Amino acid sequence: LTDIRPVKPILSALHGTVVEPHPVWLMRQAGRYLPEYREIRTKATDFLNLCLTPALASEITLQPIRRFGFDAAILFADILVVPHALGQKVWFAEGEGPRLDPITADRIHKLDPTQLRSTLAPIFETIDRVKSNLPKTTALIGFAGAPWTVATYMIAGRGSDDSTAARLFAYREPQAFTALLDILIAATADYLIAQVQAGAEVLQIFESWAGTVPVEKLEDYSLHPIQQIVSRVRDHAPSVPIIVFPRAAGTNYLRYACETGANAISIDAHTSLSFAIEQFPANVVTQGNIDPLALIAGGRTLRSAVALAKTQTKGRAHIFNLGHGIRPETPIEHVTELLGLIRGSAA
């Protein structure tokens, strides 16, 4: 049976329809592996400024769509615009990544959610501009970080592999930590709702540091905050599909699928798509999970990774993606190769 491809294949897949070939987009598809991104990047003084300049951010969002024809564009912004909008000092050190003035227990009450929509107004304008320039078959994905992940940066003042600062803070100052999560739940829900009002058609919540949540606090610090956000967004936008990405959640992946209310779960490269398909509730769609390093390697490695994922997801509603963001050193030709493998009959 040959179906006519639906108008926006990724929206159909997110609503549970089996779309073949599976729709595809890549986390961090707008970024440093693209020469046209690096070109614009040199024009902007700092990264946060770039995120808050609609003419440039919308152009960057559209670059990978023009070059590769992905099934979705993802808004060009960062998860750290939320702490910025709450009044925390955020900047991006050249070649080093994000830096924040670390939040302390006594300053949590100073975070101010009232300016969020006005501070982030340029991002809503970016969404509007992207929407009027997208091909008809391409959906626009808005996003935010989950409260735990964003809190790890707010507390440490930078990225860290094991979230040491946030974990210690949560153990020593449990009430202050819960207050911080509550502020982030409300601000993130409001921010995502505003993205939908501006035109975002899908939302993804990045819990990039799901793997560092103390296990006895998984529900309080990660599952419940995400579920709260999902339910608040649903109150305003019941039909907008929500993808949750609990990177490195390991055996807890199942709990994210069952307990957050997500329409889809993005699977990392260390978690089996077969496990997800067998164990997740039938209405939860899968996304993922090609290893970003297999994309760098290309050739035989990439062919076998795509072939395996195709076999595992055959006849299911699935969205192809990487297990985590595309790396800056990825050869562009390998992205073309990946799309050929997913969309062609080659694999």
Ligand code: 1CP
């Ligand atoms: O100089 C540059 O060009 C900065 C590099 C860069 C880019 C391109 C950063 C700094 N952020 C971004 C864009 C970005 N960030 C997007 C855009 C849309 C797309 O996917 O194309 C998205 C969705 C994010 C989300 C993001 N930012 C996450 C969650 C996803 C993930 O990768 O796990 C996280 C953890 C961040 C924080 C962040 N911002 C930038 C960096 C280098 C980091 C990670 C730093 C660290 O943990 O050490």
